[in-house]
Amino acid sequence: GAGVSQSPRYKVAKRGQDVALRCDPISGHVSLFWYQQALGQGPEFLTYFQNEAQLDKSGLPSDRFFAERPEGSVSTLKIQRTQQEDSAVYLCASSWRGDTGELFFGEGSRLTVL
Protein backbone atom coordinates (compact mmCIF):
# COMPACT_ATOMS: atom_id res chain seq x y z
CA GLY A 1 0.00 0.00 0.00
CA ALA A 2 0.90 3.65 -0.07
CA GLY A 3 1.12 4.20 3.69
CA VAL A 4 3.56 3.31 6.45
CA SER A 5 3.35 -0.39 7.19
CA GLN A 6 4.28 -1.95 10.51
CA SER A 7 4.55 -5.59 11.52
CA PRO A 8 3.61 -7.44 13.55
CA ARG A 9 0.52 -5.51 14.57
CA TYR A 10 0.36 -7.42 17.84
CA LYS A 11 3.13 -9.19 19.70
CA VAL A 12 2.97 -11.02 23.00
CA ALA A 13 6.33 -11.83 24.57
CA LYS A 14 7.38 -13.48 27.77
CA ARG A 15 9.58 -11.42 30.02
CA GLY A 16 13.19 -11.87 28.95
CA GLN A 17 12.46 -12.63 25.28
CA ASP A 18 13.86 -10.56 22.44
CA VAL A 19 11.47 -8.93 19.97
CA ALA A 20 11.88 -7.24 16.59
CA LEU A 21 9.39 -4.77 15.16
CA ARG A 22 9.49 -3.85 11.49
CA CYS A 23 8.60 -0.61 9.72
CA ASP A 24 8.17 -0.08 5.97
CA PRO A 25 8.05 3.69 5.38
CA ILE A 26 6.44 5.45 2.47
CA SER A 27 8.63 5.02 -0.59
CA GLY A 28 11.07 7.90 -0.99
CA HIS A 29 10.66 9.26 2.53
CA VAL A 30 14.09 10.22 3.81
CA SER A 31 13.19 10.63 7.47
CA LEU A 32 11.99 7.85 9.75
CA PHE A 33 10.97 8.01 13.39
CA TRP A 34 10.05 5.59 16.15
CA TYR A 35 7.73 6.64 18.97
CA GLN A 36 6.50 4.73 22.02
CA GLN A 37 2.93 5.17 23.22
CA ALA A 38 2.00 3.83 26.64
CA LEU A 39 -1.65 3.23 27.47
CA GLY A 40 -3.50 6.51 27.95
CA GLN A 41 -0.48 8.60 27.00
CA GLY A 42 0.67 10.50 23.97
CA PRO A 43 3.47 9.17 21.77
CA GLU A 44 7.01 9.74 23.06
CA PHE A 45 10.03 10.09 20.79
CA LEU A 46 12.48 7.21 20.66
CA THR A 47 14.79 7.72 17.69
CA TYR A 48 15.23 9.47 14.31
CA PHE A 49 16.88 8.37 11.05
CA GLN A 50 17.77 10.38 8.02
CA ASN A 51 18.33 7.82 5.30
CA GLU A 52 20.48 5.14 6.96
CA ALA A 53 22.03 7.48 9.52
CA GLN A 54 20.62 7.41 13.04
CA LEU A 55 20.84 11.09 13.96
CA ASP A 56 19.18 10.95 17.36
CA LYS A 57 18.63 8.01 19.69
CA SER A 58 18.22 10.04 22.84
CA GLY A 59 14.70 8.72 23.51
CA LEU A 60 15.61 5.04 23.66
CA PRO A 61 14.80 4.04 27.27
CA SER A 62 17.78 1.74 27.82
CA ASP A 63 20.56 -0.10 26.05
CA ARG A 64 18.13 -2.99 25.56
CA PHE A 65 16.55 -0.94 22.77
CA PHE A 66 18.25 -0.84 19.39
CA ALA A 67 17.06 0.51 16.04
CA GLU A 68 18.53 0.23 12.58
CA ARG A 69 17.80 1.26 9.01
CA PRO A 70 20.70 -0.26 7.09
CA GLU A 71 19.64 0.63 3.53
CA GLY A 72 17.78 3.80 4.27
CA SER A 73 14.35 2.26 3.80
CA VAL A 74 12.97 -0.48 6.07
CA SER A 75 13.70 -0.05 9.76
CA THR A 76 13.71 -2.51 12.64
CA LEU A 77 13.31 -1.72 16.32
CA LYS A 78 14.75 -4.46 18.49
CA ILE A 79 14.11 -4.88 22.18
CA GLN A 80 16.30 -7.33 24.05
CA ARG A 81 15.36 -9.09 27.29
CA THR A 82 11.90 -7.53 27.34
CA GLN A 83 10.47 -6.26 30.61
CA GLN A 84 6.85 -5.62 31.57
CA GLU A 85 7.42 -1.87 31.42
CA ASP A 86 8.20 -2.25 27.70
CA SER A 87 4.52 -3.02 27.04
CA ALA A 88 3.28 -0.25 24.76
CA VAL A 89 2.36 0.57 21.19
CA TYR A 90 5.41 1.28 19.06
CA LEU A 91 4.71 3.76 16.30
CA CYS A 92 6.77 4.29 13.18
CA ALA A 93 6.47 7.47 11.14
CA SER A 94 8.11 8.77 7.98
CA SER A 95 8.33 12.04 6.09
CA TRP A 96 10.08 13.72 3.16
CA ARG A 97 11.84 16.03 5.57
CA GLY A 98 12.35 15.57 9.27
CA ASP A 99 11.98 19.15 10.39
CA THR A 100 8.44 20.00 9.27
CA GLY A 101 6.61 18.02 11.94
CA GLU A 102 4.38 16.61 9.21
CA LEU A 103 4.72 12.91 9.79
CA PHE A 104 2.90 9.94 8.30
CA PHE A 105 2.32 7.32 10.97
CA GLY A 106 1.78 3.59 10.73
CA GLU A 107 -0.90 1.86 12.76
CA GLY A 108 1.63 0.71 15.31
CA SER A 109 2.84 -2.54 16.81
CA ARG A 110 1.25 -3.36 20.16
CA LEU A 111 3.71 -5.18 22.40
CA THR A 112 2.50 -6.97 25.51
CA VAL A 113 5.13 -8.42 27.82
CA LEU A 114 3.87 -11.03 30.27
Add this chain to the structure above:
Amino acid sequence: GNSVTQMEGPVTLSEEAFLTINCTYTATGYPSLFWYVQYPGEGLQLLLKATKADDKGSNKGFEATYRKETTSFHLEKGSVQVSDSAVYFCALSGGGGSNYKLTFGKGTLLTVNP
Protein backbone atom coordinates in the same frame (compact mmCIF):
# COMPACT_ATOMS: atom_id res chain seq x y z
CA GLY B 1 11.95 21.15 28.39
CA ASN B 2 8.97 21.31 26.07
CA SER B 3 5.59 20.06 27.24
CA VAL B 4 1.98 20.00 26.06
CA THR B 5 -1.11 19.91 28.25
CA GLN B 6 -4.45 19.19 26.71
CA MET B 7 -7.96 18.85 27.96
CA GLU B 8 -8.77 15.60 29.71
CA GLY B 9 -11.34 13.47 28.04
CA PRO B 10 -13.43 11.79 27.16
CA VAL B 11 -15.59 14.37 25.45
CA THR B 12 -19.06 13.31 24.31
CA LEU B 13 -21.13 15.55 22.04
CA SER B 14 -24.23 15.31 19.95
CA GLU B 15 -23.99 15.74 16.19
CA GLU B 16 -23.85 19.41 15.09
CA ALA B 17 -22.61 20.58 18.51
CA PHE B 18 -19.71 23.01 18.86
CA LEU B 19 -16.36 21.49 19.79
CA THR B 20 -13.44 22.97 21.72
CA ILE B 21 -10.46 20.94 22.87
CA ASN B 22 -8.05 23.04 24.90
CA CYS B 23 -4.29 22.79 24.46
CA THR B 24 -1.56 24.79 26.17
CA TYR B 25 2.17 24.41 25.82
CA THR B 26 5.46 25.18 27.52
CA ALA B 27 8.47 25.91 25.35
CA THR B 28 11.25 28.41 24.94
CA GLY B 29 11.40 30.34 21.73
CA TYR B 30 8.83 29.83 19.00
CA PRO B 31 7.66 26.25 18.52
CA SER B 32 5.55 24.95 15.66
CA LEU B 33 2.18 23.61 16.80
CA PHE B 34 0.13 20.70 15.49
CA TRP B 35 -3.08 18.77 15.93
CA TYR B 36 -2.97 15.11 15.02
CA VAL B 37 -6.03 12.85 14.88
CA GLN B 38 -6.29 9.10 15.28
CA TYR B 39 -9.46 7.54 13.90
CA PRO B 40 -10.41 4.07 15.17
CA GLY B 41 -8.15 1.40 13.70
CA GLU B 42 -5.92 3.90 11.91
CA GLY B 43 -2.56 5.57 12.44
CA LEU B 44 -2.16 9.16 13.59
CA GLN B 45 -2.57 11.70 10.83
CA LEU B 46 -1.86 15.39 10.73
CA LEU B 47 -5.02 17.46 10.99
CA LEU B 48 -3.59 20.98 10.96
CA LYS B 49 -0.54 23.02 11.90
CA ALA B 50 0.62 26.56 12.60
CA THR B 51 4.22 27.70 12.60
CA LYS B 52 4.13 31.22 14.00
CA ALA B 53 2.16 33.41 16.36
CA ASP B 54 -1.35 34.39 15.23
CA ASP B 55 -1.30 31.82 12.41
CA LYS B 56 -4.53 29.88 12.04
CA GLY B 57 -4.38 26.28 10.92
CA SER B 58 -7.53 24.81 9.37
CA ASN B 59 -8.65 21.57 7.76
CA LYS B 60 -11.90 19.60 7.44
CA GLY B 61 -13.82 22.33 9.27
CA PHE B 62 -11.43 22.30 12.23
CA GLU B 63 -9.47 25.41 13.20
CA ALA B 64 -6.80 26.33 15.74
CA THR B 65 -5.03 29.65 16.28
CA TYR B 66 -1.47 29.95 17.59
CA ARG B 67 -1.75 32.29 20.60
CA LYS B 68 1.69 33.16 21.92
CA GLU B 69 0.41 35.43 24.67
CA THR B 70 -1.58 32.59 26.24
CA THR B 71 0.69 29.77 24.95
CA SER B 72 -2.38 28.03 23.57
CA PHE B 73 -3.54 26.23 20.43
CA HIS B 74 -7.15 25.28 21.09
CA LEU B 75 -8.93 23.10 18.53
CA GLU B 76 -12.43 24.15 17.45
CA LYS B 77 -15.13 22.98 15.08
CA GLY B 78 -18.48 24.64 14.64
CA SER B 79 -20.57 21.53 13.94
CA VAL B 80 -19.22 18.07 14.66
CA GLN B 81 -20.23 14.92 12.83
CA VAL B 82 -20.30 11.29 13.93
CA SER B 83 -17.31 10.71 11.65
CA ASP B 84 -15.24 13.12 13.80
CA SER B 85 -15.19 10.56 16.61
CA ALA B 86 -11.48 9.95 17.23
CA VAL B 87 -8.59 10.70 19.59
CA TYR B 88 -7.08 14.16 19.11
CA PHE B 89 -3.47 14.94 20.03
CA CYS B 90 -1.92 18.38 20.38
CA ALA B 91 1.82 18.48 19.68
CA LEU B 92 4.76 20.84 19.23
CA SER B 93 8.23 20.83 17.75
CA GLY B 94 11.16 23.22 18.01
CA GLY B 95 10.86 25.94 20.65
CA GLY B 96 14.20 25.21 22.22
CA GLY B 97 14.02 21.55 21.33
CA SER B 98 14.79 19.79 18.10
CA ASN B 99 12.75 20.74 15.04
CA TYR B 100 12.28 17.11 14.12
CA LYS B 101 11.13 15.86 17.54
CA LEU B 102 7.41 16.07 18.30
CA THR B 103 6.22 16.43 21.89
CA PHE B 104 2.64 15.23 22.27
CA GLY B 105 -0.10 15.79 24.79
CA LYS B 106 -1.93 12.81 26.26
CA GLY B 107 -4.76 12.89 23.76
CA THR B 108 -8.48 13.63 24.06
CA LEU B 109 -11.07 11.05 23.06
CA LEU B 110 -14.05 12.60 21.27
CA THR B 111 -17.26 10.65 20.77
CA VAL B 112 -20.01 12.19 18.66
CA ASN B 113 -23.46 10.66 18.95
CA PRO B 114 -26.10 10.89 16.22
